[in-house]
Every structure is written in structure tokens, then in C-alpha cells.
Amino acid sequence: MRKLLAVLAGKLLTVAGKMAGKKSSSGPGEFAVRLCPQLLGELPKHVKRGIIVTCGTNGKTTTNNLICSALEAKGYKVLCNRLGANLLNGIVTSMIQEMDLLGRFSVDYACLEIDEENAEPVFDYIKPDVMVVTNLFRDQLDRYGEIDIATDRLKRAITKVGELKLVLNADDPLCVQFGREKGVTPFYYGVSEKVLPQLDDIKDGRFCPICGAEQEYNYYHYSQLGDYCCPSCGFKRPNIDFEVKNVRLSPAIEFTVNGKPMKISQKGFYNIYNFVAAYSVMNVIGESADDFSSLLKAYKTPIGRTQEFKFNKPVILNLSKNPAGFNQVIATMNADERKKDIIVAINDKRNDGRDVSWLWDVDFDKVRNSRLNMLITTGMRMWDISLRFKYEDINVDMITPSMSKAVKTCLKSDSDVCYVLVNYTALYPTEAVLTSLLKNGGGWD
């Protein structure tokens, strides 16, 4: 009875939220869980074929949405927390949205992205069949703690499940260590050749996760990702089940997976990982993915993942919320040779992490190579991000609390493209500003 009440309340809140124009990605779930804490435990009963969970610091939303799109293209019904609401309440919200008023629903698969911190509590209710771990980077230290703490937490979550197929990024030694846990069957994906220039960025995970010695690398992709080997205990990049080779980054990204050619329209080296992770999952669950590219025809880039808005010039919105992610977005931007304006928005609300000291771990000096026309800073911490540029001797042209003003300024400048880099809580307001400017005739007053 309590369960039904919780579902009903959740549904009402979702409808009310929609009427009020909210995205309601976790609020209804939060309320429903308060009425019935066991509600999440209902989920497995309604999933016929399997539960797939995606974890890791970066790439969760894209990977999870890719898996979901591929499965839907094959005709399956899929439950997916598509909005990136990856906490327990967000998962319950997506479930409630699937349910009818009596709490009934039935899907073939559930594709869930789960925040590193929440995997352990969520696995009290849900035992996934397959779990992807994309990568582990330093991220929001005030919320998640040091990388060692995040790693231990994920280990506990994994061992809690018992039997589990793990799909792991072989290029990240921190992910690979999970393949050694009891009850786990690991599958590895990775990029088996040197593609990018070798950078001196932050490489937290370069020490051996088993014995602590500094690992030797044949090459790096970025951060601690690459081809590594521990000279002390012999831990090394494992044999690869889904192997990426023959990578070309421009004009469009092309590569092969186990010899099969693939082409993606998304930009950024890191998107190769997202695609091969999703491809690996399809194979691991026994769904043929030979026609992977055509399966993804209906796939739409999630909000703020190199999302393009077509004004008089393209405005590209990109979520960048930790050093590894930011460095990758800067690298992607630098590969774009057009003359560009860059807007950076930094907030420090709870979901961003209250601590903005990570801005100093981002290699912002590289922005200099980006054919920069104008640089604008905004967000609650606009002064902090401006200072970061100042101490790289990069001039900030405008500091404004108004995203709308920032975008309008760029639309009038003589650049060819505008990149908007935002952290988490700045994402949805920025998307709203861009959408409304687009509706009102391209931001011209």
C-alpha cells in the first residue's frame, strides 16, 4: 500500500513539475523514497533481460545513453536514467516515470548510470548483471574524497554484487584492478596505439594500484590512461577483448574495433572510449552489434556533451567539471581550427563540489593555442576562474554574471565559433539561455 502511495505521489510530482516547466529528474523520486524506502528494490522484478550499470568519473551519461539507444534500436524496451540523474533518487524517478498508476511496468533492460559514491547503497536494492567502469579521475574532492577513497568505495560495491560481468577500461590501471575482485568476470576495452601528443597533465593513477610503485608507460592517452606496466610487481595493461586501433581524429573520428571500421560524428578522443564501452557491453550481453553505427542513428547527443546550437555561428555547449574532463575539452577545442570565442562558467553549488581549487589542476595554458578571439568568464566563481587565466597571462576580455550577456557578446564578435564550457549546475541554466536566445531570433536585441 505504501508502495502504491509512493508511486502515485511520485507521478503527481512529475506531472506537477512538468507543468511548472521543471525537468524533475530526481525530486519525485526523493519524495517517493521517503514514503517507501524499499521502492528501488521493486526494479529488478520488472526487468526481463538484464540490468546494466555504468560507473566512473567521466563519460557515464554518454556511455549509458549509447547503450540504451542501441538496445532501443533493436526493439527492446529500456529503462534509462537518461538525464544523468545518477543518484538513488534519480533512478527511482526514472522508474516511476515508467510505471502506471498501480506501479506496474515491464522493460527488457535497465540501463543505469550511477555516481561512484552511490553504487554501494544502490546495490543494496539492485544487483546489476553487467557493470561498466569508464575511468577514475580526481573529481569533487570535497564530495567524493581522494581517488583512493573513491576506488575503495567502488570495490565494496562490486564485491557486494557477487557474480558480475565487468566491462573495464583497460587503459586505466585504476579500473583494471577491479577485474581482480572475487566473483567478477572482466572484459577489457582499450585504445592500443599512441594517438595523442604526450602531455604533462595530472596523472593521479599512474602509481601501481597493487603495489604502489610508479608504473612505466609506453605511451599515454591522457591523464593516467595509456599502456602501462609496473616494474615492481608486474601488473600491466591486460589483454584486450575489444581493441581500438587505426584511430583518425579528423575530419571525423574513425577507428576500428577488433578490425571492424567505425565512424562517429561526435568530437573528442574521449568519445572513442564511450563508443567502444557501449559496443563492448552489447557484445558481453550477447546482443549482436555488428551494425553498431546504424543502431545509433537515433542517438541524440545528451545535453551539454559537445551540443551544438545553430546561431549565425555555431555555439557549442560542453560540460567540463573536473581536470581530466576539462583538459580533454580543451584538447578537442584546440583541434578545431576556427577562430573562436570561449565562455567559461564556474559554479560552486553542492553538485559542482563547493571547492574550486581543481581549477588550478586544469592545464588552462593550452587555451592559448586555441585561436582565441575573446575569452569571457561567468558563474558564481567568475573571479576564481578569471584569476586562473590571469596567472597564465591569458587576458580575460569580459567578466559578467550574465550568461545571456556573454553569449550575445560572442554572437556579435568576429569569431567563427563559440565554445561554452560550464560545470554541472551551470549546465541547465546555460542550456535554457541558449534555447531561449535561439527562439528569440538568435540573440540580437
Add this chain to the structure above:
Amino acid sequence: MNKLKILHLYPDLLNLYGDRGNIVCLVKRLEWRGMEAEVVKYTRNNTEPPNLSDADIVFIGGGSDRDQKIACRSLLKCKRELKNYVEDGGVTVAVCGGYQLLGKYYRLGDETIEGLDILDIYTERGENRLVGNVVLKSDIVPGKIVGFENHGGRTYIGSHTPLGKVIYGFGNDDSSGYEGVAYKNVIATYLHGPLLPKNPLLCDYVLTNAIKRKDPNFSCLPPLDDAMESAANKYIADRFKYKWRT
């Protein structure tokens, strides 16, 4: 004046919270005044002990418990040299884990990590982590010192002079109302990461001490345009104004 030599101890291990921002700040604020700095990184690949004889500023940042243990074990080998450097007025900035390891010990439950015993302080792990923005009032510089703290340890500073009085945040041990230690030319604090960029006067205080030690006739650094730094500082100081402890 010859260039200032900044010795960065274990940037490979103790670099958790944007600590390199402090180094960048020290270097740039010299460069913008037409002076020069040389940064020497002392990492765990160095087999010889760090050379303190020609160091003008020593910087130690924070790391995970694991990395901090490795760094501390190795620094114990040159404990006496470091102590002599500090006693001789050597300029030192120690942040977070670096602050803890200047003390006598850090007790984590059953385990005790021996410190460098440079400051007469000790640290014990508390139940919860103390996390959040911090605003201090300090005798060293006018205005407010602002920053962010994130530490499990409670540091007890005995009769040492604190860096400042906490007007917002937790501070050394969440109860004394004080933060950090200022001893001779040492600044030790839990305010991690980019402490100096947002507190330019503190950065200049450190630089001035280092230059004076080299050149006793030196009077003061020419001022810089710190409008942006002040705005960043003011944003945090004012944001929590309604909660200030007086």
C-alpha cells in the same frame, strides 16, 4: 638581486588540491615585477636529499594519506636540515598534509605517522572531515584571508601563534577558533590549493621575507594591480558575512 629559488617538495605526491596554483602565484608575482624565480621540483625519483642551502622558499602541499606517508618517510631522512633551515629564518609554506607533517606526529587510529618535529604541534584524526570555505582574520596581512579546507585531522598547536582567527569555517581543530601556524618565516595552514592567488598580500608577505633574507637592505615590493584578486577574495569573505564569528 639574483633569482629566487623555490624548492617544491614532492609535487608528484603532494599535489591534491591545485597546490601548484601557489607556485604559479609566487613565480608570476615576481615576474610581473621584473624579477625572476626558479622552481626546483624535488620528487620521489630524487635519491639525494633536497638541497636547502640555496633554497629561498620551500613549499610543501597536501596529498592522500598514502602519498603523505611516502613523502614523510622520505623527508625524515633530512629532518635536521629542514629544522635548521626553518630556525635560520628559511621561508616555508606548508599546506594541508604538508602542514601536518611539520608537527610531531599524526595519529590515525592505531597508526602514528612520525612528523618532522619542526613545529611543536600534533595532529589526530577526528571522526568526520572538516570541509568548507574559510575566512580568517590575521595579524600578518590586512583584510581577510580566504580559502577552502578539507581535512580529517585535528591539529593542536600548543603555544604557537596561529596564522589567523577563524571568522568562518572550522580551522585547526574545530574548537579553538584558530587556523594554521605562523612561526618565524613559516606559514602552515589547512587552506589548501590556491591559497596565495586569492590572498595576494599573503603571497607578497612570503616573497618579501624571502628577498629580505637574501638582501637585508630590501624594503618592499612595488605594488601590483590586484583588482581581480581582491574581487575573488571579497566574494568569499562577503558571501559568509552573515555567519561571521566576531
